[in-house]
Each structure stands twice: as C-alpha cells, then as structure tokens.
Amino acid sequence: AALFESFSERLQKAMSFIDRGRLTEATVREGMKQVRQALLEADVAYDVARDFTKRVSEQAVGDRVLKSLKPSEQIVGIVYRELVALMGGDPDSEFQPSSVAAQIGVKRDGVTVLMMCGLQGAGKTTTCGKLARALKKDGFAPLLVAADLQRPAAIEQLKTLGEQVGVPVYTEDPANSTPVKVCQNGVKEAQRRGDVRVVILDTAGRLGVDEDLMRELSAIDRKVGPDAAFLVADAMTGQDAVNSAKAFNEALELDGVVLTKMDGDTRGGAALSIKAVTGVPLKFVGTGETLDGLEAFHPDRMAGRILGGGDMATLLEKAQREFDADEMAEQQARMAEGKFTLLDFQKAMRQIGKLGSMRSVMKMIPGMGQLAELDPEADMDREVGRVNAMIGSMTQEERLNPDRIDRSRRNRIASGAGVQPHEVHKLLKDFKGMSGMMQNMAGLGMRDRMAAVKG
Ligand code: GDP
Numbered sequence: 001a002a003l004f005e006s007f008s009e010r011l012q013k014a015m016s017f018i019d020r021g022r023l024t025e026a027t028v029r030e031g032m033k034q035v036r037q038a039l040l041e042a043d044v045a046y047d048v049a050r051d052f053t054k055r056v057s058e059q060a061v062g063d064r065v066l067k068s069l070k071p072s073e074q075i076v077g078i079v080y081r082e083l084v085a086l087m088g089g090d091p092d093s094e095f096q097p098s099s100v101a102a103q104i105g106v107k108r109d110g111v112t113v114l115m116m117c118g119l120q121g122a123g124k125t126t127t128c129g130k131l132a133r134a135l136k137k138d139g140f141a142p143l144l145v146a147a148d149l150q151r152p153a154a155i156e157q158l159k160t161l162g163e164q165v166g167v168p169v170y171t172e173d174p175a176n177s178t179p180v181k182v183c184q185n186g187v188k189e190a191q192r193r194g195d196v197r198v199v200i201l202d203t204a205g206r207l208g209v210d211e212d213l214m215r216e217l218s219a220i221d222r223k224v225g226p227d228a229a230f231l232v233a234d235a236m237t238g239q240d241a242v243n244s245a246k247a248f249n250e251a252l253e254l255d256g257v258v259l260t261k262m263d264g265d266t267r268g269g270a271a272l273s274i275k276a277v278t279g280v281p282l283k284f285v286g287t288g289e290t291l292d293g294l295e296a297f298h299p300d301r302m303a304g305r306i307l308g309g310g311d312m313a314t315l316l317e318k319a320q321r322e323f324d325a326d327e328m329a330e331q332q333a334r335m336a337e338g339k340f341t342l343l344d345f346q347k348a349m350r351q352i353g354k355l356g357s358m359r360s361v362m363k364m365i366p367g368m369g370q371l372a373e374l375d376p377e378a379d380m381d382r383e384v385g386r387v388n389a390m391i392g393s394m395t396q397e398e399r400l401n402p403d404r405i406d407r408s409r410r411n412r413i414a415s416g417a418g419v420q421p422h423e424v425h426k427l428l429k430d431f432k433g434m435s436g437m438m439q440n441m442a443g444l445g446m447r448d449r450m451a452a453v454k455g
Pocket residue numbers: 118119120121122123124125126127205260261262263264285286287288289293
C-alpha cells in the first residue's frame with residue numbers, strides 16, 4: 001500500500017465535496033466533518049483531529065474565503081498548510097533538498113554520534129542498517145556499534161547487515177562488557193579510524209517500556225553523550241507507537257522518530273500525529289524490509305502527496321540517486337522548458353520501471369496517481385512494455401510531434417505494437433496530460449504546485 005493511501009483518498013473526497021459550484025458555510029461544515037472523520041479513521045487521536053478541523057474551519061468559513069474567487073482552492077490551501085504544520089513542518093519554509101545527513105543533523109566535521117533506541121521488534125536493528133547504507137551512499141562513512149547485549153542474536157544480525165552494506169561493525173563480547181562500555185569504545189574506535197563521520201549505536205530493546213530499559217538508555221545517554229537520539233517505533237501499532245514515543249522522550253529527550261513498516265497495513269495515524277502529541281519530529285519512515293526501504297520524512301512533501309498533488313521532488317531525487325545524473329538533469333531542464341516529448345516520456349517510463357514497484361512510484365507523479373489506481377490488478381510492468389511498444393512503432397517525427405498522429409497513423413502504430421487503436425489514443429491523452437502538468441509544475445514551489453493541481 002502507498003503511504004497514507006486510505007487517508008489520502010478520504011481527505012481528497014472531502015476536498016472534492018467542498019469543490020462545488022456555490023460554496024456555502026453549510027457545505028464547508030459538512031466537508032470539515034468529513035475531514036475529521038478521515039483523521040479519526042486514520043487512527044489520529046480524537047483531540048488532535050478535533051483541533052485540526054477547528055483550526056481549518058476558523059480560517060475557512062467567513063466572508064474572506066467564501067466570497068473569494070475560488071473558495072474551494074483556498075480551503076485546500078488551508079488544509080495543506082495545517083497538514084504540514086500538524087506533521088511538524090513549516091508551510092512557509094523554502095523548499096529543502098532531502099538528505100539523510102541533514103535529517104540526522106550530522107555535524108560539519110568530526111564524528112556525529114546517533115543513538116538508536118526502541119522496543120523489540122520495532123525494526124531498530126534493520127533501521128540502523130538502512131541508515132548506514134544511506135549515509136555511506138552519500139559519502140558520510142558510518143560505523144555501526146552493536147550495543148544490544150540483551151537479545152542474543154542482535155550482534156550477529158547487525159554484523160550481517162554491516163556486511164551487506166559494506167559498513168564496519170564494532171562489537172564486544174557480551175559476557176565481558178556493558179552497553180555503556182561498548183558505546184564508549186565504539187566512539188573511540190570511530191575516532192581512531194579517522195574517516196568515520198557518523199557512529200550509529202544500536203541499543204537494546206525490551207518487550208515493553210520498563211525501568212530497566214530506561215535506566216540502561218539513560219546511562220548511555222549520560223556517559224556517551226550522543227549528538228542525537230532517535231526512537232524507532234512500529235507504525236502498525238498506531239497510538240501505541242505515539243505513547244511509547246512519549247515515554248522514551250520523557251526519559252531521553254528524543255531528537256527524532258523513525259516509524260517503520262509504513263509499507264504495511266497501517267492507517268497512518270502515528271505518522272500524522274506523533275509530532276503534535278509528543279513534540280518530537282518524525283525524521284524517517286521505513287517502507288520495506290529491504291535495506292533501501294527508508295524515506296526521509298518531509299511534512300510539506302508528504303502533505304502534497306496526501307492531497308494528491310504528487311511529490312515530484314522526492315521522485316526526481318530518488319531517480320537522481322539511482323541514475324545517470326546528467327541524463328536526469330537534461331530531462332528536468334526539458335520539462336521546465338516545456339519540451340517534454342514522447343521520447344522523454346518513454347525514457348522516464350523505463351527509468352521508473354527500474355525504480356522498483358511501478359505502482360508506488362506512479363503515485364508520486366501528479367496525474368498518474370489515478371492511472372495507478374485504475375485497475376488494481378493490472379500488471380504495471382506489462383503496461384510499461386505496451387507503452388514502449390507503442391512509442392517504438394512511431395516514427396521519429398511522430399514522437400516529437402504527437403499532435404500530428406491522426407486516425408490512420410494511430411491504426412498503423414497500433415498494429416505495429418500489437419495493441420488496439422484506442423490504447424494509442426489513451427497513451428497520447430495521458431502523455432498530453434502529464435506533459436502539460438509537468439510544464440506547470442516545473443519551477444513552482446510546493447504551494448504553487450498545489451494550487452496548479454487543484455486549479
Ligand atoms: P528490532 O528488534 O527493533 O531490532 O527489530 P528488527 O530490526 O529485527 O526488525 C523486526 C522485523 O521487522 C524484521 O522482520 C524486519 O525485517 C521488519 N521490518 C523492519 N523495518 C521494516 C519496514 O519498514 N517494513 C517492513 N515491512 N518490515 C520491517
């Protein structure tokens with residue numbers, strides 16, 4: 001499932017309810033009721049949902065909005081801003097490029113120590129591996145420290161992860177050491193190595209929040225003095241994740257939370273409300289069992305995705321990390337100039353195909369979200385194959401000037417690609433929609449983009 005899938009659907013439904021010819025106060029009130037319902041069904045705490053809709057309503061009803069030229073757009077804008085604020089972002093901040101090091105708060109120089117804690121099974125050790133992988137990729141050499149002396153297999157698990165991502169792991173014999181000692185010596189080892197930029201301490205978990213655990217973690221916090229402490233919590237546990245964040249924050253003063261298993265059957269409530277309830281920002285979300293299943297969490301981007309505006313920024317950054325930077329830069333420039341052709345479309349499709357699950361990636365593209373939804377059983381890779389075949393059957397002239405494709409050309413392309421003529425027609429329509437939207441989006445800030453999508 002895509003992040004916040006059903007919440008996103010419900011919220012968009014509420015927004016389209018408001019998006020009517022003549023907007024009255026009663027319509028807005030009914031729409032806000034739907035918004036509150038969407039939040040509650042996403043498992044957001046009652047108080048948080050009530051405060052949210054109250055804030056939106058206060059701004060939305062009243063002459064300034066209702067008598068404005070496009071009141072429903074203004075209301076979507078208000079919801080967007082409040083959603084960003086709810087998740088801990090600043091709707092007025094400039095667009096920030098995403099970086100793992102920035103999310104962690106890696107210092108300009110020297111060694112940054114990051115302490116990772118969480119309950120057993122939350123995904124802490126896995127997340128340590130994911131962070132190490134991402135940091136290494138970005139050129140910040142990490143060192144993993146196996147300070148979970150509680151769970152017998154934890155040290156071996158971290159060693160295996162370290163091997164997988166090619167990152168050194170510092171360990172000690174649990175029989176002759178303590179968690180504090182392992183962490184202290186691990187930091188020393190990082191300083192001795194010289195090239196290490198981030199030390200990741202994988203501390204012990206317990207089945208529940210208990211005094212023993214908090215004592216152990218507080219001791220590490222005091223004696224090792226990490227630069228940042230992150231809690232790893234399982235998003236599937238909903239409000240329990242929020243409550244454990246509260247408890248850990250009281251003992252440790254957390255700098256961030258990582259919510260794992262966001263790819264699972266979570267309703268998203270924890271991610272929506274953890275900042276509002278605990279004051280601790282959500283820094284990353286875990287989106288899969290494999291080591292690339294980690295995403296930096298940016299409230300503004302996420303709010304855009306939830307409201308259906310797509311998140312081109314994340315998509316392009318993801319693509320850039322995985323692909324030829326020059327080619328991507330060229331494509332972005334072409335988009336910005338409005339010169340996005342069918343050939344670029346084909347290239348983009350091919351690259352998107354390489355990015356993994358088509359469906360989840362397509363959801364990030366404005367206008368493509370619904371396409372991904374159309375037929376849940378459709379095999380996206382096969383779809384990409386058909387698109388390739390159709391574009392492959394066109395002449396170069398047709399690819400560059402799709403407007404010239406008339407009925408007879410359409411039939412020729414269809415038979416060349418082994419598809420029905422109406423499929424060629426649909427491809428051209430999708431492409432037109434996409435390139436038009438890209439033209440509008442490129443170069444605009446998130447807020448403008450939201451407006452562009454809705455307008
Ligand atoms: P720890 O006890 O907190 O160290 O938990 P582990 O790192 O051993 O993870 C517990 C289980 O959760 C393992 O099966 C992981 O593969 C799984 N897991 C961790 N993060 C994610 C995630 O983001 N998505 C999914 N689907 N599974 C995850």
